Amino acid sequence: MTRDHDVPRQGTRRPPRLENPLSTDELTTPGTTAEPGQEAAALMRLGDLVTPMSLRVAASLRLVDHLRDGVHDLESLARLTGTHQDALRRLIRHLVAIEVLAEPTPEHYAPTAVGELLAHGHPASQVGWLDPAHMIGRADLALVHLAAAVRSGGAVYERQYGRPFWDEVSADPVLGATFYDLMAHGQKVIFDEVARRHDWAGVRHVLDVGGADGDLLSTVLAARAEIRGTLVELPGPAARARAKFADAGLSGRAEVVAGSFFDPLPVSSDVITLSFVLHNWSDEDAVRILRNCGAALEQGGTLLVIERADDSPAKPEPGFTSGDLRMLAYIGGRERTYDEWRELARTAGMAIDSVSPALAYGARVLTLVGSPA
Missing domain, CATH: 3.40.50.150 (Vaccinia Virus protein VP39)
Incomplete structure (x- = not known):
């Protein structure tokens, strides 16, 4: 006997069930069950977009600035950044995994030496390269159109933002600065x-x-x-x-x-x-x-x-x-x-x-x- 909600309705198709979705570290060559080699793992690390985007989100949210100001607990960080607490926890968990942040006690965080460079006030700050509120951090997001640049041989910043790079620098005094x-x-x-x-x-x-x-x-x-x-x-x-x-x-x-x-x-x-x-x-x-x-x-x-x-x-x-x-x-x-x-x-x-x-x-x-x- 089946329950009504287990039977696909007429004209519909049940989506495939993901019994055990794989992370990039678990990917295998199609048609094999062997563990991936070092080459595959290296390629997937090079192609990973999660880490670069996580760093940009952290810079945009000023996470490290808040940590340096003495705010270390998840609940307060979520409130200060205006973010969903569980989603922020998951973002920070990845930042801990890549050793940008540390978690000395549960749901209390601190920047590592690398993470310190995400502070806006740090003398060696790298925020300008990552925060989309800064001109270069913003321009990097135009790289989603790199294929179009390779096809045309020309710039794609305008394709992303509606006007050329230098026009933006000249027209927006904050971005220009x-x-x-x-x-x-x-x-x-x-x-x-x-x-x-x-x-x-x-x-x-x-x-x-x-x-x-x-x-x-x-x-x-x-x-x-x-x-x-x-x-x-x-x-x-x-x-x-x-x-x-x-x-x-x-x-x-x-x-x-x-x-x-x-x-x-x-x-x-x-x-x-x-x-x-x-x-x-x-x-x-x-x-x-x-x-x-x-x-x-x-x-x-x-x-x-x-x-x-x-x-x-x-x-x-x-x-x-x-x-x-x-x-x-x-x-x-x-x-x-x-x-x-x-x-x-x-x-x-x-x-x-x-x-x-x-x-x-x-x-x-x-x-x-x-x-x-």
């Missing part, structure tokens, strides 16, 4: 190294092209009292650079000109700097920028390009390749290998004279000079 703050945080270490390690002997004037808020130029001028400088930037960052130079007491040695690097540059110089500019642009646009810089170089001058330059094509570095795909998805830009930089310089009528040892985050200084006629 998170972007420039994150870039400045990472680039400060690099710029300090450039100012300290590059040979500035005999340099009279530095023209910083597309130098954002002026961090590189201010670092160089502070280190070398004999050098004067000019920054060329769009009106928004140009205004911020003027204020920064004034605060640093550099206004008498640093001029700011609002303009575009796609137009002829307003002054000539014996040294021109391009720091993390060209990776934002396609090869065609990058050549236009390089040609304008070359035209503004004084006789015997040098162009310093500060970018990543991968020199190991046989074994690419994952940080380089992931950054390259981000540039594609965000803005249609690209990171470049040493060979690609050499070809780009050649196309623009220049040549790479030298390449510095690796700086922080894999950056290098590529010194370009005009090609012999």
Whole structure:
């Protein structure tokens, strides 16, 4: 005898019963019952979206900020974050499993050393890369359209959000500030190294092209009292650079000109700097920028390009390749290998004279000079 609710009704189909749903750690090769090999487990870890999204949710909810403020119990955390208590417990359970959080006593939590970096106020905070309320954390979510970027060869940020990346940075002052703050945080270490390690002997004037808020130029001028400088930037960052130079007491040695690097540059110089500019642009646009810089170089001058330059094509570095795909998805830009930089310089009528040892985050200084006629 059967009960009425055990009999499928006319015209309906009972959904399959999941007797023992498998986790990714339990997946087996179709048609076998053997345990998966190390290769399968490694592939599933690489393809896991749960962990990256869990970190982003934790950043967005400011979980670690609340823990650092002394709130450790589940009930209070759920109340402060406006979340479903059991769902939050399950999220935190995964964060404990991946050792971002710890659970010293039942349903009471604390950040690990890794988890501390999810605090907004931590000096080495990584929140800007993860929290969707920050520009880069937001932009990363456009990677769900990476397949479209690979098919088209162009950016997909607008596909996700309705307007291009740079338009968003310019139009939204809050998002724009998170972007420039994150870039400045990472680039400060690099710029300090450039100012300290590059040979500035005999340099009279530095023209910083597309130098954002002026961090590189201010670092160089502070280190070398004999050098004067000019920054060329769009009106928004140009205004911020003027204020920064004034605060640093550099206004008498640093001029700011609002303009575009796609137009002829307003002054000539014996040294021109391009720091993390060209990776934002396609090869065609990058050549236009390089040609304008070359035209503004004084006789015997040098162009310093500060970018990543991968020199190991046989074994690419994952940080380089992931950054390259981000540039594609965000803005249609690209990171470049040493060979690609050499070809780009050649196309623009220049040549790479030298390449510095690796700086922080894999950056290098590529010194370009005009090609012999």
